[in-house]
Structure formats: structure tokens, C-alpha cells
Amino acid sequence: QVQLVESGGGLVQPGDSLTLSCVGSGFTFSRYGLSWFRQAPGVGLEWVGSILQSGITAYGSTVEGRFTISRDNDKSTLFLQMNDLTPEDSGLCFCMTNTTRGQGTQVTVAS
Secondary structure: OOEEEEEOOEEEOOOOOEEEEEEEEOOOHHHOOEEEEEEEOOOEEEEEEEEOOOOOEEEOOOOOOOEEEEEEHHHOEEEEEEOOOOHHHOEEEEEEOOOOEOOOEEEEEOO
């Protein structure tokens, strides 16, 4: 059974940093490209960024330069390092393969 489990969300202040993790199981993690998405009320689904099997990354325009995606294939874990957070970064963040998504972890940025 393919499963993705996110963690690391929380309440932080503007300008803070936060790192999210996503642990995969039930599939060969290293063979898959992976993505982060987020969803906020009234905003809809937003693509945050992706990382290919090769490690090549791409980011959405609203996070490029502030967020970094990485992966540890030995630990079947995907990471999202988020810096200089703003209230507009608040939302439910989840990771995805091409067919499966996790339940998500909530990020709230507020002073």
C-alpha cells in the first residue's frame, strides 16, 4: 500500500523558517518524482515545487528563492525547507507522487 505521511507543520511568525518532512512507504521511493502542494481557504490548490528522481528541482513563482526541496532516498523522505515565511504561506501542505497524496500538515504563519 502506497503511503505518504507528512510532518513538521506548526504555527510560526512571519520571517521564521520551517522544515516539513514526507515519509513514503509501499513503493520504491527513489524511482519517483515527488511534489509539494499547499491549499489555503479561498485560495485553492497551489503547486509549491517538485523534485525529480535525479534531484533536479523546480518551484512555483511565489516560493522560488525562499523554499528548497530535497530528498533522502535512503530514508524514503522528502523535505521542504521554508524560509522567510509570510502569512500568505499558510495552508495545508502535502506531498504527492503522480497518483498518491498524503493527509498533509498544517502551516500557519501569524504574528
